Structure formats: C-alpha cells, structure tokens
Amino acid sequence: MSRLLTTGIRRPTLAVVGATGAVGTVMLQILSQRADIWGEIRLVASPRSAGRKLTVRGQETEVSALSEEVFDGVDIAMFDVPDEVAAKWAPVAAARGVVVVDNSGAFRMEPDVPLVVPEVNPHAVRSRPRGIVANPNCTTLSMIVALGALHSAYGLRELVVSSYQAVSGAGRAGVETLRQQISLVAGTELGTSPGDVRRAVGDNTGPFPEPVALNVVPWAGSPRADGWSSEEMKVRDESRKILGLPKLPVAVTCVRVPVVTTHSLTVHARFQDTVTVGGAREILATAPGVVLFDNPEAGEYPTPADVVGTDPTWVGRVRRALDDPTALELFVCGDNLRKGAALNVAQIAELVAAERH
C-alpha cells in the first residue's frame, strides 16, 4: 500500500493509536491539513471501536483494535492513549522496530526517552535508545515554545506559573461534562449562594472533582508529595527537561476553568539578564511557532475563544515586572489539543520521518 515519493523513497507507514479520542480526533484533522508525507495511515483504538470508520486525508479508514500485529510494517506510531495503555503497548511496538511518539505521561521523565518540542530542542529526537520519543503534557506545551525563545535570548532563571486549563485536557469526557453542566446552569440564577451550582450539577462532575461550570477548580491530576498535584509536577519537571535546565526553580499552580479547548497561563519569568519589553516583543514576534498579540489599548490579547483551533502559541500582556528589571509577565494561550498534543506529536513524527532522507 505504501506510496512512493517522487524521489523514489518509500513513504513511511504511520499508525495512529487512540485515533478515536479527543487528541486522536484532532490528530486526524492535522494529518489532513499538513503537507502529506505519509504512505499508509493505520487507525487504531480499543476493541470497542474496531470497525468504526473515520476520515483522514479525505479517505474513510477503518479503525483496528490494538494488537501486536497492527504494528507490522509500521514505521512510526503515534500513541494518544491513556498512560497505562501506552506503558504496556509502546515497548511492544518499539520491539517490532516502530519508532513510537508517545503523548501519554508514561515515559516523559525516563532518562533514556527524549522529551521533544521541535521549536526548542529538535536535536533531542535523534537519541532514543528505547525507540520511544515522548511528547510533553499539554500545559507545559502551551507555554514552552514562547519560553524557549526568551530563554535563548536572556537565560531563564526562575518561573512562577498559574494555569487556566480547558476541560478537553481531560479528554472527551471532560468536554461532555462541561457541556452538560452548562445546560444545567443556563437560564438560572445559580452561582450566588454556597453550593447552589454543586446541587444543580449533582453527581454529574465527570472527570473533575468539582463542578466546572460557573466555577474554577484548583486541581488537576492526582496527589503528589507535600500537597502538589501531578499536573503541577509535570509542568515543573518537563519544563526543566525540555529547556535543559535541571535546577530551574519552577513554582506552579494548576487550575481548571470552564473553557472547552485552549489552555492559558500567566507566567512570571525571571532571567539572568536585564530584559526590555521591546526586546522581548521582538523575540516573540519573530520566534517560529509564536504569535505576539499584544496591544491592550486596541483590545488585543489572546483569549481561548480566538486561539482555539490554531497552531501557534499566542503571547500577550507582555510587561516588565515593575520591581525587577530582569523579570517579564506574560499571558500565553495554546490549543491543548493541537500544539498541546496532536500538533507537537505530528511535528516530532515528521522530524523522525525526515531522518530517512
């Protein structure tokens, strides 16, 4: 089935594992939109989805159930499945010679698995002794391209980050939950007395510990030592690994907000050198993968409603700290399903595919 490039090189065969999920769905759109370098594209999910037909590159394609055989003849496999599924199956695929680009949290902090953001550390992709390349979590990815550009110029010394995370970060179930809750609160006077939203929503909180409609929830992930959440630790650990700054002080608080898709973050970033707003803006305006959208007087700053569905990391509200000439304040938005997940995986897979030339 594999198609030939005009150069005569066999186009690589790609498997998309988790093609039916929140990330997988966006992955099929992205594969249909980007320059098409792939030969066969095989779609894979759980046995529940076997036989379903999904469209990619304009063609209806049948979904296969995950199995060892599904990887026969595959060059590169994108994994967009839960951690435990990736933990089990990525090594199985790798053992069959497949290069796995894994979007789960299963391998990101393993020392012999590179964690790659093509705009920041593309070189890291080449060293993958286990045949696995990890994709960062969506919260880190939503800001790291902008921070990488500023780090190259000024030398990052400290980060204080707060997130405004969309519900699709918790998959299809997260989106479904918010939509149901919004319908329950629409047309009411809720949100004015203690627990009224909670009573309206009932047990209908889906993957979230609290109602998300008309609310913000300062928790994402599972408990870690000393009161931290797993999501907060990921932002700290993954930022350090991607930037190559293993001791970077990073303080993070992760908060869920009633937005469907696109994570936002406030960033207080301290650098080695004195910064200027003009200099920072110039860096951000020219950095690949970054859009500077920053003119409050004209009502220009990124918001999820405008950023959703787009590829870049959007940066606005660029200010120098009033009391510290080495620190910048930023507001950053990134589509958590595109750059935050599927797009970055696609970019990594393209880097790997390009090695073959």
Place this chain on the structure above:
Amino acid sequence: MSRLLTTGIRRPTLAVVGATGAVGTVMLQILSQRADIWGEIRLVASPRSAGRKLTVRGQETEVSALSEEVFDGVDIAMFDVPDEVAAKWAPVAAARGVVVVDNSGAFRMEPDVPLVVPEVNPHAVRSRPRGIVANPNCTTLSMIVALGALHSAYGLRELVVSSYQAVSGAGRAGVETLRQQISLVAGTELGTSPGDVRRAVGDNTGPFPEPVALNVVPWAGSPRADGWSSEEMKVRDESRKILGLPKLPVAVTCVRVPVVTTHSLTVHARFQDTVTVGGAREILATAPGVVLFDNPEAGEYPTPADVVGTDPTWVGRVRRALDDPTALELFVCGDNLRKGAALNVAQIAELVAAERH
C-alpha cells in the same frame, strides 16, 4: 427616628449610597444579618431609583435620590457607587460632618485617606483628616486578610499574583452579560474553532472587551503605562498601602473568568524567613476572617461555587515552593461582593461607630 441603645447612647444613622447596585444589594443583606447597631438606615441611589422600595432588616424602605439634603442627620455613609459619583459626592457628605466609607476607587491612594481592612490595619481608620475612609478594591480584598496574617508571622518580601475574577466584579451588568452568553452557548458545540463563541455572542459582551462564557479574558480595568491594567496597579498599590510595605515587589496579572461571584487568586509569596507548610497552616487556621480548607487528598480546596455567599477568605493548596524555602504557594477565594466589597465596608463602618462609645 433614631433608636436608643440600652446604654442610652443614640444609635448612629447610616446612609447606604448605591443601595440598588450589585454591592448595595449585598450590603442590605449583610446589614440584615449582622448585629444591628444602627438607628435609621437611609437608602440612596440615582434619581432613576427614587421611590423604589427595598428590604433591609426586614423592613421595606424607600430609596431616595442622591442630594445634599439626604445626608442631614447622617452619621456614617457607605458609598457603593461608580468612581465619578463618589469623587463628587463623598466630599459633599464629609463637609456635612458625615464619615464616608467609600467603596469606589476615587480616594484609595490619597495619602490623607486611610485604606482599611479591619483584620489587618484597624488602627488606620482613626486618622481620616478628610472624613473619608476608603475600602480596597475587591481583588486585593479577596486575598489580603490571609496575606496580612502570614506577613505578621514571616515578613512579606515579594508577591506574584494571578487572578481568576468573577463577572460581578463588573457590577450587575457583568452578571447579566455572563448569564445571557451562557444561554447562547448552552446546548451547542461551540468553543472548538476560532471565533465561534465570539460569533454566537455577537455584540453582547456588556462591560467586557471579549466574550466571557467558555473563555477567560486577561484584562480588567483600563490601560495604564507600560502595558499594565488599572486593576493590576490597584492590587499592587493597595496591597502595599494596607500592609504598610510601600516598596513591596508585587507582580500581578488580572484575568476575568466565567464565574458569577467570588474572586480566586493564585499567590506566590516570598518571606524574610524560612517558612514551613505546618507553620503557615497553623497561622491561617487561627487567623480571624480566614478559613483554611486544604486537604486535596480528600478533595478539599476552596472553589467559588462553595465560597460564594460566605464571609471569610478561604485558603487552600498551601505548599512550600520546591526550590525556595522562603516561599509559599496558595490558592485563595473570597466573595467579591461580601468581603471584597460590602462586608469590609460594613466592618469599617462598625469600627467608626464603635469610636462613639
């Protein structure tokens, strides 16, 4: 009309100016709930509302239009009106011997007007050469009681703050706008492509520059120098004044979220001394006006849906920064119409009234 206390002292006459607004409405509830120290309570608003009847302390009371005469015989006046109305009328009332407790931004940073939070700097209320006491803005008030307690113990050295501000911070119009927008997006698939929420909402953005339903908006207030918003400058300037730390480094980013009432903030606070989570928790657990609600493993952290309608400042997610033994991370919630506005005004007015004994 003035009633006598059992001690024989005349109960003070109170005027509530702006009784029909978002803050004024909550003020009438608070006056009905707190220990009743007042003689006559006079309700005042614009001529548009003159003759309307509102209930306070269980009694229907007619609203008067704002005029000089309305202050005759008044001891204390609470002003819950727009800045320009307060700027004009507070001095008029003060000139007639009324002590004005002003909730607007008109006088807060005047050197001869105290800015008072009864749990933090109650003594400041006594020095009011202009007869005006200012109430801080709601974003500052939503966190400052907790910070004041920690500052007393550890000595505050730096703040990095991000807000998650409710729409009622923009008054009745803000609440109405969010409710209309929620109805427009309920039952739809909106929030997944660029501008789809904006198109559904149309011009219906009320006091906000962008849609707030299914969105977060990194802007509150009006533009100030160097890219800062007036709301961000207020948090910095007012925190410094209340805490008596005129040089405190404060970095703030203010963001509007689709919550009806209750502002939330993430706080990264650095102190003179080394801190411990145990010590910080003990201080917060015993501080007047603060509720410590912090056990993530049991799903305990404050959210607006539970905090709305309550008086205290709620604090959760207490962590020591992993890379700095002098810094704490907090998530703080406060009802912006109660402690953030009406309650603090009521407490200040009670302090002033108590001077008469």
